[in-house]
Amino acid sequence: MTETTAYSGSGLVLVKNPHLDLMEEDVLYHLDLGTKTHDLPAMFGDIKHGMGIPSISIMLHELIKLLHHARCRDVTIIRIGTSGGLGIEAGSVVITDTAVDSCFQPRFEQVVLGDVVVRSTELDKGLAAELLACSRDIPDFPTLIGHTMCTYDFYEGQGRLDGAFCSFSSEKKLEYLRRAYDAGVRNIEMESTAFAALCGLCGLKAAVVCVTLLDRLEGDQIRAPHEVLWEYQQRPQRLIAAFIRKRLGLCPTD
Ligand code: R2B
Ligand code: URA
Numbered sequence: 271m272t273e274t275t276a277y278s279g280s281g282l283v284l285v286k287n288p289h290l291d292l293m294e295e296d297v298l299y300h301l302d303l304g305t306k307t308h309d310l311p312a313m314f315g316d317i318k319h320g321m322g323i324p325s326i327s328i329m330l331h332e333l334i335k336l337l338h339h340a341r342c343r344d345v346t347i348i349r350i351g352t353s354g355g356l357g358i359e360a361g362s363v364v365i366t367d368t369a370v371d372s373c374f375q376p377r378f379e380q381v382v383l384g385d386v387v388v389r390s391t392e393l394d395k396g397l398a399a400e401l402l403a404c405s406r407d408i409p410d411f412p413t414l415i416g417h418t419m420c421t422y423d424f425y426e427g428q429g430r431l432d433g434a435f436c437s438f439s440s441e442k443k444l445e446y447l448r449r450a451y452d453a454g455v456r457n458i459e460m461e462s463t464a465f466a467a468l469c470g471l472c473g474l475k476a477a478v479v480c481v482t483l484l485d486r487l488e489g490d491q492i493r494a495p496h497e498v499l500w501e502y503q504q505r506p507q508r509l510i511a512a513f514i515r516k517r518l519g520l521c522p523t524d
Contacts, residue, residue, distance in 0.1 A: 350506035355482030366478035369462035374453035378467035389467035416456030
């Protein structure tokens with residue numbers, strides 16, 4: 271028997287389970303979400319952002335055109351986000367000096383009209399140094415400059431053993447991650463090469479600042495408690511807030 275997904279006339283996804291209507295609350299245990307504890311339509315009803323290179327590339331094309339049409343000048347653009355760390359303590363903030371691909375090369379390859387176009391992923395070294403200096407004013411704020419590896423996938427692409435499938439051994443995984451470390455990679459995420467390349471092409475001063483949620487040399491799963499992850503995720507924003515205050519000539523506590 272073939273089962274198909276059902277949609278109502280309004281386009282809403284219909285569930286084929288009469289029991290659900292009788293439940294006061296539906297707890298989606300593995301997602302740590304519930305219909306009473308979370309506003310699911312607000313959280314997921316109209317998501318327009320995504321993850322990875324295709325999403326950031328679309329967003330940047332339109333953001334850069336917006337900056338152009340609005341005649342903005344001397345723009346500094348900073349990507350902030352999360353990442354997996356390599357050989358550094360979880361919660362560290364990594365300021366990227368160079369975004370590298372999965373072969374540790376400072377390049378972003380884009381297929382244009384059937385040809386592979388290779389673009390540079392250099393970021394502004396002066397801006398990275400300025401951000402590092404700002405981090406030194408924040409107490410208990412582990413921050414470093416290093417290479418960031420950008421991948422097309424969170425699981426196999428980042429050498430994880432815990433995806434829906436996996437084609438390599440744990441020894442091969444560790445050998446790869448150690449090679450990345452030796453090449454100067456200190457964190458892994460999924461947008462930085464495209465971000466660096468597109469900003470570089472348009473002459474924008476750009477930086478990438480990501481907090482690490484775990485040390486990938488120690489494991490694959492993100493296991494820190496919610497409140498710890500929440501605090502980690504605030505760190506890039508706190509650093510950028512300090513940077514903006516400094517640029518505006520305000521003291522750190524204003
Ligand atoms: C970091 O975190 C996301 C994957 O969990 C992805 O957007 C990235 O670059
Ligand atoms: N984001 C990633 O891309 N990788 C991680 O390991 C954690 C967050």
